Amino acid sequence: MNIFVTGGAGYVGSHCVYGLCDGGHHVLVYDNLSVGHREAVDPRATLIVGDLADVDLLERTLAGGDFEAVMHFAASAEVAESVQRPLFYYRNNVANTLSLLEVMSKHGIKKLVFSSSCATYGMPPAVPITEDMPQTPINPYGRTKLAIEWLLRDSAAAWGLGATALRYFNAAGAAPDGRIGEDHDPESHLIPRVLKVALGQSDQIKIFGIDYPTADGSCVRDYVHVADLSNVHGIAIETQPVGQFRCYNVGTGQGVSVKELVEVAREVTGHEIPASPSPRREGDPPELYADPTFICTELGWQPEYTDIRRVLETAWQWHRTHPRGYSS
Ligand code: UDP
Numbered sequence: 001m002n003i004f005v006t007g008g009a010g011y012v013g014s015h016c017v018y019g020l021c022d023g024g025h026h027v028l029v030y031d032n033l034s035v036g037h038r039e040a041v042d043p044r045a046t047l048i049v050g051d052l053a054d055v056d057l058l059e060r061t062l063a064g065g066d067f068e069a070v071m072h073f074a075a076s077a078e079v080a081e082s083v084q085r086p087l088f089y090y091r092n093n094v095a096n097t098l099s100l101l102e103v104m105s106k107h108g109i110k111k112l113v114f115s116s117s118c119a120t121y122g123m124p125p126a127v128p129i130t131e132d133m134p135q136t137p138i139n140p141y142g143r144t145k146l147a148i149e150w151l152l153r154d155s156a157a158a159w160g161l162g163a164t165a166l167r168y169f170n171a172a173g174a175a176p177d178g179r180i181g182e183d184h185d186p187e188s189h190l191i192p193r194v195l196k197v198a199l200g201q202s203d204q205i206k207i208f209g210i211d212y213p214t215a216d217g218s219c220v221r222d223y224v225h226v227a228d229l230s231n232v233h234g235i236a237i238e239t240q241p242v243g244q245f246r247c248y249n250v251g252t253g254q255g256v257s258v259k260e261l262v263e264v265a266r267e268v269t270g271h272e273i274p275a276s277p278s279p280r281r282e283g284d285p286p287e288l289y290a291d292p293t294f295i296c297t298e299l300g301w302q303p304e305y306t307d308i309r310r311v312l313e314t315a316w317q318w319h320r321t322h323p324r325g326y327s328s
Contacts, residue, residue, distance in 0.1 A: 002026045003237065004067045004109075006052060006100065007074030008045065009036025011182050012115065012171050012229055016071060018042045018179065019230030020237075028065055030058070031074065037326040040180050052096035055103070062103050069111035069237050070104060072097065075144075078188060079119065079283060082141035093144035097151060105159050110242040112152065113233055116165040118222075118249065118288055120146040127220075128291035131167075131249055139283050153245045162242040166232065169222035169251035169290050173311040174318030176227055181318030183325030191223070191312065194262055195319040198271040205273060207258050209280035214287055218258035222251035222289035225305035225314070232301045239299060251290025252303045261308060268312045 003020055007013040008029030013036070020027050027045035030052070041047045050057045052074055075093045076082065082089040097114075104112070119142030120135045137143045148165075155161035172191050174181030182192050196202050210217040232250055240246075259275075266273050295301050305311050322328040 001069055001237070002065060002067045003028070003069050003071060004062060004065060005029050005045070005071045005073065007031055007036065007072070009033055009038060009041050009047070010073055011184070012168070012226060013071070013073035014040035014042070014180050015175060015226040016073070016230045016233045017045050018175065019234050021045055023234050028061070028067070030061060035184065037183060039326040040183075052100055055099050058099065059103050062107050062109065067109050069113070069240065070100070070109060071113045071233060071237065072100060073115050075115065077141065079139050079141045080188070082139055082144070083283070086140040089140045089144050094147045094151070097148045101151060101155055101161070105155070105161070110160055110162055111237065111240045112161060112163040113236045113240065114148060114152060114163060114165045116149055116167045116247065117142060117145045118167050118169045118251070118290065120149065120167060121288075123285045124288070127255065127287050128253060128289050129249060130291045131247055131294055138285075149247065156243060156245040160243040162240045163245050164236045164240055165245070165247040166236060166250045167247060168229065169224050169249070169288065171226055171229060172223035173225040173227065173305060173314040176314050178317055178321060181322060182315065183322070185325070190258060190261065191315050192319065194265045194273060195269065195316055197273045198265065198269040198316070199319060199323050201323070203274065205262060205275045206278035207262070207275055208278050208284060210277045212280075212286040214257060216257050216259045219284055220255040220257045220287040220289060222254060223256055223261075223308055223311050224251050224303060225311050228303040228305055232295065232299065235299045235301055248295035248299070249290040249292055250295060251292055252306045253290055253292045254306055254308070255287060255289035256308045261312075264309050265312055268309060268316050
């Protein structure tokens with residue numbers, strides 16, 4: 001299949017592009033490299049450095065490619081930044097997706113897989129989270145992802161778009177063969193921050209909140225490995241019917257607390273990793289983990305990395321060998 005991939009130089013996108021190329025698909029990556037890395041793009045794929053806001057370039061690229069499907073990863077994805085810059089987030093995430101859909105509809109491209117988020121649930125009424133729980137996001141980032149889900153639903157009904165929204169929980173880990181990994185600047189995510197302490201690049205990890213109503217007082221998350229995300233994107237695109245909107249939670253079903261994660265990271269790295277309690281980070285729900293039953297049943301997907309130790313081992317392999325990320 002000829003597949004157009006926005007944001008294919010980013011963290012999740014780049015792992016999925018490798019998966020698509022391994023699966024024999026022809027991939028064109030469209031990425032403005034604002035947060036992505038040229039080095040992360042599979043050499044078997046074609047890279048066009050472009051912005052979704054550049055509708056002329058988008059139009060020309062989609063017109064010339066005979067694409068059957070689109071995978072749409074390109075987005076701004078920092079919750080705290082979205083609170084500071086909501087208009088930028090709505091422009092970059094929602095308006096640019098609107099442009100993408102307009103060009104797709106013009107060229108009759110009717111299959112899309114979209115990176116949605118568990119952030120669309122906000123503070124869920126219970127865990128594990130099922131797809132039918134109310135979507136009441138608590139920050140602009142989550143609201144942009146939910147708005148896009150509605151764009152996709154309405155497009156499915158109106159012009160036959162077939163779209164799957166994959167609501168990721170916490171993407172984690174690195175390619176098991178060490179080819180690519182996680183490299184954000186600045187880095188806000190827990191796992192790379194913990195591993196930077198192990199590398200001696202920072203002194204300690206701050207645990208944001210130890211007074212949550214969870215078993216050990218720290219926040220609980222569901223860390224889903226990028227290799228498993230890559231697999232599920234392949235399945236989603238290959239099974240996508242036109243004219244239908246589908247949405248799935250993509251997580252392992254295992255909740256891991258911040259304290260537990262730091263402890264396992266100490267064992268995996270052999271480093272002490274000092275940790276200190278810090279105030280809660282605004283807007284952090286205490287406990288988020290998926291009920292992945294629906295996607296496992298409907299798409300036949302099974303996450304391979306259900307043990308946080310194995311997730312951390314792949315992440316550590318990447319960070320140890322790329323202490324300065326892609327510029328190492
Ligand atoms: N976290 C933390 N210290 C850090 C970074 C993150 O305690 O330096 C916590 C954060 O409060 C959350 C969990 O780790 O409960 C995962 O945070 P991350 O930013 O990786 O992902 P998020 O769940 O916000 O998407």
